[in-house]
Amino acid sequence: MTVSAALPLGGALRARPRLLHSVRTVRVVWQRELLRFLHERVRMGTTLLQPLMFLFVLGAGLGGLTHRAYGVDFTTFVYPGALVMPVLFSAVMSAGSIVWDREFGFLREMLVAPVGRTAIVVGKALGGATTATIQGAVVLALARAAGVPYDPALMLTLLGEMALLAFMCACFGVMVAARISSLHAFMGVSQMAVQPLFFTSGAMFTLTALPGWLAVVNRFNPLTYAVDPIRRAVFAHLHVSAAARAHYAPGVAWGGRQVPVWAELLIVAATALIMLAVAGREFRDTQ
Template sequence: MSAAPNDTRPPRRRFERIRPELRTVRMVAWRELLIFRRNPQRLLVTLVQPLAFLLILGTGLQAAALAVGGIDYRTYIYPGVVGMAVLMPAFFAAGSVVYDREFGFLREMLAAPVDRWAIVLGKCIGGATVAALHGAVVVAAAGLVDVPYTAKIVFGLLGLAWLLGFLLVALGLVLAARARQFQSYMSLVNLVALPMLLASGALFPLSGLPNWLGVLTRLDPLAYIVDPMRRLVFPALDFSEPIAQEVWLVPSEVRVTWGDWIVPLSLELGIVTMLALAAIFGAARRFERDQ
C-alpha cells in the first residue's frame, strides 16, 4: 500500500506504531454510537427502572422517612439512581460483543492487523458514552428532586456517569468475551448487577453498617463512584433538622472509609480507573485466546 501524497503523518515513532490501534478505537466506538443513534428507543426502555426507583420507591419511602423527620429521600438516592441508569446500558453495550460473535462481525474485527486491546477499548469508550447518555436523562431530571442545575453538579455527574459506564463495559466485556449466547451472558450480569448496585450503598448511608455489609460495600467498585456523585449532590440536601442527622447522618460522614480513614476523591477515581484498565487487559487476553 502506498501512502497518498496528501497523507501527512506526524513523524513521531511511538504514535506511528499504534496508529492502527488508535484508528480502531475510534472506529469501534463510532460504531457503538451509530447503532445507538439508529435505535434511540432503547433509551426509554432502559430508563424505566431507574426512574421507577427514583419516583415510585423514592416517593414511597419519602413518605415513611417524613414520619421520622428529615431529608428528602429522593434527593438522597438521586446519585445512586444516576448510577443505576448507567448500569444496564453499560452491560448491554458489553453484551453486544456476544451478538457480534453470533453474527460473525467479531471475526472481521479479530482478523484485522490490530491488537485486541484496541477493539476492547473502543467498545468501552463507545459503550460508556451510550451509557452516559442514559445517565444524562436522569441528570436532566435533577430538578424533580430539588437538585440544582449548577455546572459543577451537571458536568460532574455526567463525567462520573461516563467513568462508571467505562468501568462497567470493561467488566462486562470480561464476562462477554467467552460467552457464546447473549442469554448466558445476561444471566451472569443479572447475578452481579443488582448486588453490585445495592452494595454500593446507593440507597443507604455507609457508616454504621454491620461488619459484613461494611466490608462488602468497600469491596464494591461502584461504591467508589457513587460516593463522588454524592459529594456533588449532598450539599443540596437539608440536614438541618437534628432528627435527620441522627437517622441519615450528616454529609461529611457519608464518605467511604477504610477503618477511620476517609478515602480521598483522587484515590476513589484512581481505583475505578485502574480496575477498568485491568478489566480491559483481561478482556483483551480472553479474546486473544479465542482464535
C-alpha cells in the same frame, strides 16, 4: 547519521503508523457502538425506565414510609443511585454486542482483519461508556425534580464521575463477554453480577450503622467508590445542615479514616484499567 542512531529512529517511524492504525480502529469501533445505540430506541427507553421508576415511584413510596430526617426528602437521597443505575446497566449490557457479533459471525471478520484486538476492546469499552454516559445525562437533567440544584459546577462534576463509572462498567462488561458465546448466557451472568454490585454499593441506603457483614461487602465493592463521590457532590451543593451531610453522605471509611474523593476516583480508574487489561488478554485468546 550513524547506524546506532538510525535504528531507534527507524523503530519510531515504524511505530507511528501502528499507533495511528490502532487509534483509527478504536474510533471506528467506537462510532459503530454509538450508531447502534442511536438506532435502538427501545433499548434507550427501557434502560431509562428503571431509574425513573426507582426515583419517582420507589423514592416517593419509601419516602412516605420513612420520616424526613434532617429535613431531607428521600427522593433527594436516592437521586445519586438513580444516576448510577442507567450508567451501570447500560454500560455492562452494551458489551452484549460482542456476543451478538460472535453469534452472527461479524466478530470473526473483525478478528481476521489486520487490526489489533486490544484496539477493538478499547473501542468497545469507550463506545459502551459513551452511550451509558448519554443515558445518565438524561437522568441528570431531571435533577430539579429531585430537589437537586442545577449548579454548573455540580453538573460538570457529576457528568465526569458518571463517565468514569461508565468506563469501569463497560470494561467489566467487555471482560465478561470476551469468553461467552451465548447472548442468553451473557444476560444471565451480567444480571447475576450487576444486581448484587448495585444493591451493596450504598445506592439505596446510607453507609452509617451498616451491619458488619454488609459493611465488609460494601467496602470491597468497586461500585461503592463511584456511588459515594456522586452522593457527596450532590449533598455538598444542597442547603442542608452539617449533621444532614454527615448522616446521608458520610463517605467511605477504612479503619476510621475517611477515604478522600480523589482516592475513590483513583480506585475506580484503576479497577477499570485492570478489567480492560484482563479483557484484552481474554480477547486475544478468543477465536
